[in-house]
Amino acid sequence: MFKPKRVFFELDALDYPSGKQLFDYFSKKDVELLTLKTHNRVTGIPGSTPQEAYLEGKKTLVVGVRKTLNFASCKPSAHYQLPLVTSCMGKCQYCYLNTQLGKKPYIRIYVNIKEILNKTTKLIKERQPEVTVFEGAATSDPIPVEPLTGTLAETIKYFANQSLGRFRFVTKFTDVDSLLNIKHGDHTTIRFSINSAPIIKTFEQGTPRLPARIKAAKKIDEAGYPLGFIIAPVFIYKDWEKDYHDMLKELAKAVNLDPNKPPRFEVISHRYTLRAKSTILDIFPDTKIPMKEEDRQFKYGQFGYGKYVYPNEKRKQIKGFFTKEIPELFPNASIDYII
Numbered sequence: 001m002f003k004p005k006r007v008f009f010e011l012d013a014l015d016y017p018s019g020k021q022l023f024d025y026f027s028k029k030d031v032e033l034l035t036l037k038t039h040n041r042v043t044g045i046p047g048s049t050p051q052e053a054y055l056e057g058k059k060t061l062v063v064g065v066r067k068t069l070n071f072a073s074c075k076p077s078a079h080y081q082l083p084l085v086t087s088c089m090g091k092c093q094y095c096y097l098n099t100q101l102g103k104k105p106y107i108r109i110y111v112n113i114k115e116i117l118n119k120t121t122k123l124i125k126e127r128q129p130e131v132t133v134f135e136g137a138a139t140s141d142p143i144p145v146e147p148l149t150g151t152l153a154e155t156i157k158y159f160a161n162q163s164l165g166r167f168r169f170v171t172k173f174t175d176v177d178s179l180l181n182i183k184h185g186d187h188t189t190i191r192f193s194i195n196s197a198p199i200i201k202t203f204e205q206g207t208p209r210l211p212a213r214i215k216a217a218k219k220i221d222e223a224g225y226p227l228g229f230i231i232a233p234v235f236i237y238k239d240w241e242k243d244y245h246d247m248l249k250e251l252a253k254a255v256n257l258d259p260n261k262p263p264r265f266e267v268i269s270h271r272y273t274l275r276a277k278s279t280i281l282d283i284f285p286d287t288k289i290p291m292k293e294e295d296r297q298f299k300y301g302q303f304g305y306g307k308y309v310y311p312n313e314k315r316k317q318i319k320g321f322f323t324k325e326i327p328e329l330f331p332n333a334s335i336d337y338i339i
């Protein structure tokens with residue numbers, strides 16, 4: 001669970017019962033409490049170097065009211081982003097949010113979940129009779145703040161009653177207990193982002209290790225949720241095949257209980273943009289992430305900008321490995337893609 005060093009409250013957030021409750025909760029904790037006129041202008045987070053700014057941002061919570069209820073699109077995996085949380089307390093060196101959230105990536109939560117879900121209902125109605133899918137982790141990992149907000153549980157219960165709405169989110173965290181005994185109606189898919197144990201240890205600071213994530217996935221599986229795994233980013237290094245094999249083997253021992261609800265897999269090989277590389281080097285100057293352009297192939301992606309991916313032959317190796325290993329260990333699983 002996220003334990004911030006400082007918490008900013010947008011003044012309007014205190015008019016909501018959950019905002020007031022959070023304020024009372026943090027008043028009794030050893031944290032710095034501050035107020036803000038608007039959550040869009042957060043000043044006062046210290047940090048004079050990129051590293052300090054990043055680390056202090058990651059220790060900061062902002063409690064606000066989500067006023068813009070225009071949900072961004074979330075193609076190709078879902079129709080819309082569901083804005084429940086922004087940012088994450090983890091410090092993964094290759095985090096996709098590093099280039100999106102500014103130099104102080106504070107964590108923002110919203111107290112007006114009812115208004116957010118009302119908007120969700122409108123969007124579902126607009127697309128009926130089609131099913132509309134909402135992604136809850138497009139700009140965050142929503143699990144570490146769930147014990148504070150209960151927002152995911154409320155959202156999952158909301159979607160359980162939506163015949164034409166589906167919810168999904170992905171996490172590397174393990175605070176899932178409050179989600180286990182609620183009605184989900186098979187309408188929420190929970191995906192765990194996993195990697196080989198050495199990769200997690202080297203690059204995913206501030207996140208639970210592989211055994212803890214597998215344990216959390218087992219709980220979600222036993223609670224009957226549709227379950228998925230994102231294996232990303234996959235690296236080729238000495239012993240990579242053994243390490244990823246061990247990871248899948250441990251996972252197979254824990255999940256795969258219900259043959260009618262097999263897990264889904266998404267596999268993404270490591271890739272980077274020059275912008276991401278420069279941000280990563282600012283924050284983690286000693287990073288060991290392999291980012292040498294001469295070892296990679298430049299490839300334009302579906303969103304029009306280029307990335308440095310592994311050369312064809314290595315990507316084929318990765319594809320071959322997971323295409324063979326996943327069905328062997330999870331006979332009923334489906335693989336959505338391996339890229």
Ligand code: SF4
Binds near residue numbers: 087088095097140207
């Ligand atoms: S857990 Fe996910 S969202 Fe959080 S820092 Fe790591 S990659 Fe980013």
